Amino acid sequence: MSSLTDFIHYDFLLYSLIGAILLALASGPLSPLIIAKRQAFMGGAVSHSTLLGLALGLWWIETQNTLLLFLFTLGTTLVLTLILARQSFKEKLPEESFIGIFYTITMALGILVHSQNAQGKGDLMSYLFGNVLMLSPEDLMIASIPTILSLVTIKLLWKKWSFWAYDPEGAQVAGHPIKRWHYLFYLLQTLIIVSGLKLVGIVLIQAFLLIPGHFALKISKDIKSTYRNSLIFAVVTSIIGLYLANLLELPAGASMAVVQFIGLAMTTLMLNLKERGLS
């Protein structure tokens, strides 16, 4: 299995390709905002908190029922994220400390629940690092929900959310519904993270949420092109990563994350060389 045509001939490869593109389309446009709003650590906290929902879901629900497991994990993670969002909105202490506590405790509880109750009912490791080759059409349907929501939200609100990221107080004084935006922003991230569990896993989803935005913010000359470049980078690197994983028989999620990082590192290097050449 080493050619591009494999992705058409084998259903599981085609599903993995569609899944990777859907995740890239969902996370790409949101990624610059996550960085601009300094929410990278928060994304990590949300992704790790899914472990608790997942462990409870694997304990109570048949693992074959993908949709029900997704909905249960999503519901549990949303409740946890709402607590995180509420606290981060009003907390006087540094936000990072609260996120750090949230992050470790929800993960620890997830491991405890799984170790006591759900062993043998689903491989938790596959959710930590994902298995894109196991995607079903049902998984793709689920993955399309955050993709549509993310694309529509950014299409409608990109300028307002850029203002919000640039000057949160200014946006509030201007009368924008920043509390509603705050919760919507967390909701979108949660949806993307939960739907990406099977695809790239809890750990590697962070690459999709951070690297495209980092790349776009480095190279873009205006706000609109930042969102566009982030989306294009996420899609292109995901396709390359998946192709290389198939070609070299490597884990798909890790390959996509590493290709994204290589793309970012090469861009940074080229920009540095260009800067030195000009000065």
Add this chain to the structure above:
Amino acid sequence: MSEILKIDKLSFKRSEGESILKDIDLLLNSSETLGIIGPNGGGKSTLLKLIVGLLKPTSGQINFSGQLMGYLPQTAHTENVFPITIDDVLDFSVLRHKGKLNKKTVLELVGLTKPTSTLMTKLSGGERQRVHLARALMSGPDLLILDEPTQGLDSTGQDQLLSLINKIKTEFQTTIIIVDHNINQLIKHCDKILCLNRTQHWHNHKDLLNKSVLESIYHCEFEHILLHEKEELGEHHACDHDHHHHDHKESK
């Protein structure tokens, strides 16, 4: 002159119970300029944040009878991560309310000649301040609130900015509230002065502002206040006096 802002018995406490403002009363008519002075930590910025709605009062009323407010914070907490240009910042101000003035007019008014495609990160502190002032003006606010707009500017820059504020007031009949450490300049440019030191405040026509009032607010000799004002302009003096808040009785 119609009444534009009325504050009744306004108090604000931090969540841990520390009183920042107590029983503040204020009345401001349209086209008036109010200058707010007082020591650091005296509650000046808190009062402005309460007026613009960034903070909620513990008790008391704030009645704003205009339509729009423009706000220039002390140091705009801006995240320059996105490649944001002057154009973008001005566009931001009209995302919710239609602009009454166009970009060219406000930029001319604040005296900014740089192309609007210039990135905000390429501007000096003073230029960024002017862009943010232009943004506050774009929607044609009835009430313009400026928190230490001269901070970081040299004496010429301070004079220019205060003259500009006067021009805005004259041309657009805008009501202005301005917080600044430069007492002499504020007394010169403002119709009313509010002296604020947490629970203590004094608010009346500026002609009644005298040395003893200022001393009671700042808790130090008047000469020290003037020396500190010079320090704001970069002229330092040796002084170990604590100009921050002291516990004291309320007096009006």
